[in-house]
Amino acid sequence: MDKKRYIAEKYIEEAKQLHKENMVVDAHLDLAAEIFYRRLGGEKDIIKNRFLDNWKYAGLNLIVSSVFVESQLLPSMGLLNTMDQIAALYEEIDALDDELMIVKSKEDLRKLKTAHKIGILLYMEGLDCIGDHVSLLRALYEMGVRGASLTWSRQNMLATGSGGSRDKENPKGGLTKAGREVIRYMEDHHMFVDVSHINDDGFYEIAECATRPFIASHSNARTVQYAHRNLGDDQMEILKNAGGIMGLNAAGCFVGVKNETATEEDCLNGLCRQVEYEVGKIGSEHVGFGFDLCDSYYRALPSFPVKNYVEEDCLTSYAQMIELTALLLQRGMSKDDVVNVIGGNFYRYFMDILPE
Template sequence: MDIKIKEEYLKQAVKLHRENPVVDAHLDLAGEILLRNRAGERDVVKKYYLPHFKRVGLKLVVSSVYVETGNLDKGWENALSQIKALKEDVKALDEVILVEKGSDIDRLLKEDIIGILIYMEGLDCIEGDMDRLNVLYDLGVRGASLTWSRSNLLAVGCCRASENRQTKGGLSGAGIRAVKRLEELSMFLDVSHLNDEGFEQVCQVAERSFIATHSGSRQIYRSYRNLTDDQIKALAGQGGIMGMNGCKYIAGSLGGNHLEMLCRHIEYEVEKAGESHVGYGFDLCDSYNRASAALQGKRYTDRDDCIPDHGQMPLVSAALLQRGMGAEQVKDIMGGSFIRYFRQIL
């Protein structure tokens, strides 16, 4: 049985969402737009996302550029195509801007607009060429993880969410150089998908705050996609934020207890790191998976996401309130922590 939300807490959560900035620190938006474009669809954000974003007060969405394993032979071209597709999709939307600098965050808070921040979920596509990071920066990309759940020239990823095994190996010399170049460019570093050895090395070489955009607690659910207690404390200790992942294989809600498991992760992370280092990074993939399946002439009928869409985000906030978390804490978690981080790091 999952949590049954009482009306009073849902109303309180909806009010908090309307009056305070909300952030989702990870969404595979650019890739989904490209998939739907190739199937003949246009206006993807307007059709599938904007109504939900507006309804729940989303102010900032961090869009990944994720190159699927099957596209790695033309990874650079695929990444550039995703970035172009995203920009084309939102350029006609007056209520959406691309976030590239700290002052853009300030603008989001003052105006009735939504920001999209582009970052690379894995740097396989640069193939060790650090100058490509400068190219990505010039295109508006403002962050990166070194790798996805696989190995590349820069680092070793952890295992996939559906697996549970430790991987060996850390950052290469090129990976360390990539961290340094990201810092020189004021691009944020994401350690989600990095393995444990790589995380430890990042702690040693990084001089600016890094984040985990979409990871949970390994103590709550044993997945190597989640962070250990020591990693959570290290992340918070250097000023980072961790975004709670909303995939059932990472949250551990395989029995359908989605809200309960999300709350358990968040509450534990707050206990270990404080609410100013915890946020939402739901990584909602069902819409992406439906788009991918449709392009192949198939139907995607599974559900991997703990909530069906962004319009249901207040349910998570309401569940936290109902379980005893204070409104000020929830305001930090639903957006305040990531707003402060991105305003400072960009």
């Protein structure tokens, strides 16, 4: 209690209650990739041992798991690595089938409310693995993939990412012909479109050609913290007008927190500042969580340990979602707004997009 003296106990209790009674969603986690690399290293039962208790404590109902392929595996190993990750994720879900379920449809989403299981929704963070073979989306769909971003921060045969470093941030260039076909295919086949990581030109082009609401699963507000990965005010407005949602990314560099020196309190306040700005700008109906908790994933990579690694996540674990919600309440956010942000919006969005 003493450690958390900056959050009054009554708000912690209120937050726990809200998480218990309402849908709680994280719209971005590199879960499939982390599971694949940890299993490669001989580890087993990764969800059970590393995630499940915290997910339950936070009352999570739905986790959107990305398939993310590391750059050095592209292009030749892209499809193989994608299938390896999907296979590994399914094995973990199968082993915990009284606790977890894969979500592919509205019917599955409805079940989450009664089955007392946590749903896993599979999507591609970048479609590098299909090259320009749009027809491969059909195969990914059959494997359970229900959404995608065209690119990660790099360029591929569909679009250009927002860049990996300051000197080459936001390179020019919109969607390729195949990229536009992918958007059309996904909209026609009940798959969601994610604009996180795409460059500005690509963002505006998707906004032009999209006929369905799209999301930025893990992007923050550029006005609060400048980063090419964050969204400008005008982009937030466009996203809102399209009926979309932006997910709060918990990485310090996108939140506006210096991980090297920040305390836990600084981190949580930083997250609140982002949420409050976004809600003030585009309304609580268009803001959610897409934490992209990365520290555990980086540790799973064969290339780790990185020297002098500084933790990036502003949440130490999913369990801390309760404190984040409590602090939002304490700082004055209404319960209705909080319910939208913790998962109500993303749940409604996926109910709208996924097939029956």
